[in-house]
Amino acid sequence: AQKVTQTQTSISVMEKTTVTMDCVYETQDSSYFLFWYKQTASGEIVFLIRQDSYKKENATVGHYSLNFQKPKSSIGLIITATQIEDSAVYFCAMREGDNYAQGLTFGLGTRVSVFP
Amino acid sequence: GGIITQTPKFLIGQEGQKLTLKCQQNFNHDTMYWYRQDSGKGLRLIYYSITENDLQKGDLSEGYDASREKKSSFSLTVTSAQKNEMAVFLCASKQGRNNQAPLFGEGTRLSVL
Numbered sequence: 001a002q003k004v005t006q007t008q009t010s011i012s013v014m015e016k017t018t019v020t021m022d023c024v025y026e027t028q029d030s031s032y033f034l035f036w037y038k039q040t041a042s043g044e045i046v047f048l049i050r051q052d053s054y055k056k057e058n059a060t061v062g063h064y065s066l067n068f069q070k071p072k073s074s075i076g077l078i079i080t081a082t083q084i085e086d087s088a089v090y091f092c093a094m095r096e097g098d099n100y101a102q103g104l105t106f107g108l109g110t111r112v113s114v115f116p
Numbered sequence: 117g118g119i120i121t122q123t124p125k126f127l128i129g130q131e132g133q134k135l136t137l138k139c140q141q142n143f144n145h146d147t148m149y150w151y152r153q154d155s156g157k158g159l160r161l162i163y164y165s166i167t168e169n170d171l172q173k174g175d176l177s178e179g180y181d182a183s184r185e186k187k188s189s190f191s192l193t194v195t196s197a198q199k200n201e202m203a204v205f206l207c208a209s210k211q212g213r214n215n216q217a218p219l220f221g222e223g224t225r226l227s228v229l
Contacts, residue, residue: 004158033215035217037217037220042222043204043222043223043225044220044222045206045220046220047217047218047219047220050215050216050217052215091158091159093159095215100147100212100213100214100215101146101147101164101166101172101210101212102164103149103151103161103164103174103218104159104161104218105161106158106159106160107158108156108157108158109156109157109158
């Protein structure tokens with residue numbers, strides 16, 4: 001069975017610095033897809049970035065990038081040049097295999113607080 | 117762009133009551149999902165549907181029914197609300213045969229008295 005673990009409950013950083021948060025996953029499948037979402041204080045859930053298991057290059061979108069370490073089953077999220085608006089809860093999620101419609105399995109989230 | 121609309125935004129029910137939550141999307145997405153989020157926790161899948169009139173159970177389907185009568189809408193019924201239950205129910209949708217990330221609605225916040 002698939003499982004996603006985010007061990008960091010909360011992280012505090014100063015504005016304009018870099019924050020890194022961890023996520024490890026368990027899967028028996030050779031093909032899987034990893035996602036990061038952000039949940040704002042209002043409850044809105046926003047998709048940020050995706051990593052496909054067969055791709056060796058780390059995905060990057062804007063000031064979000066991933067540190068994909070396949071042998072360690074690890075997919076870290078890196079946010080550079082943080083802004084106050086990056087304060088949110090960040091969720092790591094996974095989908096196994098080739099069933100495009102299958103739902104995602106989520107971690108418990110990491111709360112990031114960005115201070116001026 | 118499109119939008120996923122969940123109604124109602126807030127729902128207060130009584131113990132044992134049957135409660136229905138609705139979700140509409142205008143992305144023309146094939147697949148729709150219902151997730152439950154308890155306070156401080158991650159999201160857990162209740163039901164999903166890959167097309168009109170299709171229903172697939174998630175890990176948390178017990179105590180819930182779902183209905184997908186149209187491609188654009190997906191409803192969830194709490195069959196018997198539990199006393200003091202509090203959770204947010206999130207609807208999501210995605211296009212069918214690709215690896216795009218599901219997009220989420222703003223949620224329905226449920227409180228049971």
